Amino acid sequence: MSRICIRGAGAVSPAGWGVGALCDALAQNRSLPVSHLPCPGRAQPLRVRRVPPPPNRPTFAAHPRLRRTSPIGQYATAAALEALGSPVPLTGTAASGLGIVYCAMAGCVNFSRRFYDETLKNPATASPVIFPETVFNAPASHLGALLGTSGINYTLVGDPGTFLQGVALAADWLTIGRVKGCLVVGAEELDWLVAGALELFDPDSVASEGAGALYLTADCDGSDCVELKAITNAYSFTSSRERAIAARKARADLGTGSPDALLCDGLQAVRRLDEPELAAWQDWNGKRLSPKTICGEAFVASAAWQCVSAFEAISSQHHNTATVSILGINQQAIAARFERTEPAR
Amino acid sequence: MLFPFASHTNGPPRIVVTGAGIITALGAGWTINAEGFRTGRRALRRVTLFDVESQRAKMAAEVDLPNSLPTGGLSQRTIGRMDRAAKLLLLAGHEAWQQSGWLPDENTPLVLGTTGGGMRLGEALYRQAISSPSSNCSQASRVVHYQPQRQAMDLMEALGFSGPISIIANACASGANAIGHAWELLRRGHARVFAGGYEGLSQLIFSGFDSLQALSTTECRPFDANRDGLALGEGAAMLALETLVSAQARNANILGEIVGYGATTDVHHLTQPHPQGDAAFAAMDAACRIAGISPEMVGYINAHGTGTPLNDSSEAMAINRWAGARAKTLPVSSTKSSVGHLLGAAGAVETVICLMSLSGRWLPPTPTLQTLEPACAFPVLREPMDAKVEYALTNSFGFGGANATLILRRWS
Numbered sequence: 001m002s003r004i005c006i007r008g009a010g011a012v013s014p015a016g017w018g019v020g021a022l023c024d025a026l027a028q029n030r031s032l033p034v035s036h037l038p039c040p041g042r043a044q045p046l047r048v049r050r051v052p053p054p055p056n057r058p059t060f061a062a063h064p065r066l067r068r069t070s071p072i073g074q075y076a077t078a079a080a081l082e083a084l085g086s087p088v089p090l091t092g093t094a095a096s097g098l099g100i101v102y103c104a105m106a107g108c109v110n111f112s113r114r115f116y117d118e119t120l121k122n123p124a125t126a127s128p129v130i131f132p133e134t135v136f137n138a139p140a141s142h143l144g145a146l147l148g149t150s151g152i153n154y155t156l157v158g159d160p161g162t163f164l165q166g167v168a169l170a171a172d173w174l175t176i177g178r179v180k181g182c183l184v185v186g187a188e189e190l191d192w193l194v195a196g197a198l199e200l201f202d203p204d205s206v207a208s209e210g211a212g213a214l215y216l217t218a219d220c221d222g223s224d225c226v227e228l229k230a231i232t233n234a235y236s237f238t239s240s241r242e243r244a245i246a247a248r249k250a251r252a253d254l255g256t257g258s259p260d261a262l263l264c265d266g267l268q269a270v271r272r273l274d275e276p277e278l279a280a281w282q283d284w285n286g287k288r289l290s291p292k293t294i295c296g297e298a299f300v301a302s303a304a305w306q307c308v309s310a311f312e313a314i315s316s317q318h319h320n321t322a323t324v325s326i327l328g329i330n331q332q333a334i335a336a337r338f339e340r341t342e343p344a345r
Numbered sequence: 346m347l348f349p350f351a352s353h354t355n356g357p358p359r360i361v362v363t364g365a366g367i368i369t370a371l372g373a374g375w376t377i378n379a380e381g382f383r384t385g386r387r388a389l390r391r392v393t394l395f396d397v398e399s400q401r402a403k404m405a406a407e408v409d410l411p412n413s414l415p416t417g418g419l420s421q422r423t424i425g426r427m428d429r430a431a432k433l434l435l436l437a438g439h440e441a442w443q444q445s446g447w448l449p450d451e452n453t454p455l456v457l458g459t460t461g462g463g464m465r466l467g468e469a470l471y472r473q474a475i476s477s478p479s480s481n482c483s484q485a486s487r488v489v490h491y492q493p494q495r496q497a498m499d500l501m502e503a504l505g506f507s508g509p510i511s512i513i514a515n516a517c518a519s520g521a522n523a524i525g526h527a528w529e530l531l532r533r534g535h536a537r538v539f540a541g542g543y544e545g546l547s548q549l550i551f552s553g554f555d556s557l558q559a560l561s562t563t564e565c566r567p568f569d570a571n572r573d574g575l576a577l578g579e580g581a582a583m584l585a586l587e588t589l590v591s592a593q594a595r596n597a598n599i600l601g602e603i604v605g606y607g608a609t610t611d612v613h614h615l616t617q618p619h620p621q622g623d624a625a626f627a628a629m630d631a632a633c634r635i636a637g638i639s640p641e642m643v644g645y646i647n648a649h650g651t652g653t654p655l656n657d658s659s660e661a662m663a664i665n666r667w668a669g670a671r672a673k674t675l676p677v678s679s680t681k682s683s684v685g686h687l688l689g690a691a692g693a694v695e696t697v698i699c700l701m702s703l704s705g706r707w708l709p710p711t712p713t714l715q716t717l718e719p720a721c722a723f724p725v726l727r728e729p730m731d732a733k734v735e736y737a738l739t740n741s742f743g744f745g746g747a748n749a750t751l752i753l754r755r756w757s
Contacts (some may be wrong), residue, residue, distance in 0.1 A: 172529070336348075
């Protein structure tokens with residue numbers, strides 16, 4: 001079986017554009033400031049953490065496909081390009097051999113809401129420019145067009161655990177040789193409709209947005225790299241398997257980690273929500289990083305930040321092993337382990 | 346574990362279908378659909394689910410939901426909260442599960458394709474949020490049941506099984522991608538996978554296609570020289586897929602075999618296919634290579650055939666190129682003329698139609714075809730045809746350039 005290596009990572013988060021900004025915010029271990037998002041018909045705005053404007057307009061924004069995308073497309077593309085670390089468009093086998101797995105939960109909600117609003121007002125004048133951007137796989141398609149790749153391209157929809165399912169899918173494609181490299185991207189965008197929905201369930205959660213990406217290959221070229229070692233089963237929640245039980249099963253699948261390992265968890269400092277995950281990992285004595293406590297709840301993007309954090313902790317040589325625990329919102333619990341692999345001697 | 350994978354040491358196993366469920370505007374279940382597709386019955390009517398007075402197009406293939414649903418492990422309260430699309434999924438899933446004879450277990454992956462999930466609940470959520478922002482009545486339920494993962498979990502609960510859930514949203518190729526992905530999971534070590542696609546009609550999506558002027562204002566006529574657009578439909582299809590070894594070990598009734606799957610991406614345009622159908626050609630070519638067959642061995646193509654000017658000419662170019670000399674005698678049809686375009690469910694429904702054709706020894710017609718599109722170098726069936734075919738190929742192409750091809754083999 002091939003070794004699966006993580007070659008690069010990318011992130012866009014309320015901390016800023018780039019993995020560096022995310023890691024700096026996590027290192028400071030202080031929750032990012034909350035801003036307010038107006039919600040129609042409500043006096044009280046919603047509490048959110050927004051992605052700040054980019055320091056410079058990204059060059060990819062000039063691509064015809066990306067000029068009119070909503071934020072989710074911009075975030076996904078920025079994170080993917082950072083993870084890939086190559087000039088675009090790709091050429092030759094780099095283009096034909098690249099797979100894309102794009103993951104989202106709420107997806108392209110800005111344009112969906114806008115288009116439906118136009119439909120309710122007068123369907124005869126609803127914009128044909130907006131509608132195609134409402135489709136779940138629009139960001140993945142734009143990314144494929146920008147990169148010039150005609151390889152396999154899947155959009156997966158589900159709760160935050162879907163990001164690790166996407167990583168497992170990429171590893172599968174690499175193992176069987178279907179692709180030479182694979183981008184896995186998780187992205188979400190803020191909208192009052194989504195933030196309001198989250199508030200219905202978890203008034204203490206702070207809705208957020210952004211993207212995270214990993215670039216995977218099937219070999220390490222004998223170099224020092226971050227290797228994917230394991231992804232547990234995705235334990236779906238059922239009436240007889242509640243979140244807490246699912247979290248424990250995912251934890252049990254990974255076994256005990258090394259003493260210097262890092263745990264990138266999904267805690268968000270909301271006691272009721274955190275309890276099942278805390279219980280599953282109660283015997284964890286190593287360090288922890290909790291991106292959601294810093295950046296907020298951005299569904300699949302948050303899960304991607306957890307994986308990006310794990311990758312960075314290993315590649316920057318702060319840890320040799322990092323574990324990611326994702327206890328999803330309404331679908332599944334899943335976990336993964338990444339390790340540093342020394343070059344072959 | 347999802348990684349590392351268990352792998353077969355003796356090469357990938359053969360994958361067979363042991364259960365199939367279907368619901369379309371033709372009706373609920375294999376029998377009524379098989380008869381409808383075989384005879385080319387059409388099931389389009391003026392839309393009743395939402396107001397279409399201001400739309401260019403007025404017609405779609407709506408499903409008449411039965412009065413009662415196979416609730417299984419679901420409470421009536423949950424059933425009452427489910428979206429229309431989830432009910433379609435439940436009906437198709439129940440039929441496929443019953444037919445397979447599978448017993449409940451805790452590790453059967455569920456792979457679904459959809460584009461809209463519970464879009465009608467999402468629409469209701471939005472309408473109430475703007476009309477009565479101070480009222481949260483039923484809003485939490487809508488948020489929960491709008492999401493496709495909840496629809497997947499409700500299906501599992503109803504049928505009594507669990508396992509990892511994967512939801513593929515590759516636009517109109519979603520259903521085919523879901524079955525293709527399930528097929529790959531089985532070749533990688535799973536013993537059985539439940540897979541398919543589902544879609545409910547919604548105002549947002551209808552209005553979207555209408556805004557693009559992609560909907561026919563006359564009649565959906567795939568591969569007709571004078572075609573003017575597609576018709577939307579709704580429905581679901583589910584397949585119980587397992588390894589041949591597993592099926593034979595339990596003496597299961599085998600409906601057919603899936604032998605090839607190809608998936609490619611067309612980056613030409615977000616909503617328009619490459620005029621020469623390059624990615625469609627590549628998907629068909631890849632599926633054939635994996636199946637180890639040549640175009641000469643394929644006896645029928647269930648085309649994507651939406652009836653839009655751009656899709657059908659592009660697909661025709663791709664089929665011509667892929668089939669070569671075989672094109673002249675290769676029967677092709679589009680069943681979208683009967684039940685409309687089922688978007689995320691289309692690939693799954695058309696896979697079941699291929700199974701019906703292979704096992705029933707007939708080929709479905711394209712009943713609305715009058716004047717053949719000149720780009721077609723192949724015969725497009727206008728009338729029902731009896732034929733004993735060994736291999737059938739089905740194409741699904743979606744917005745964003747998601748292209749998928751599945752190849753099925755008759756079971757004998």
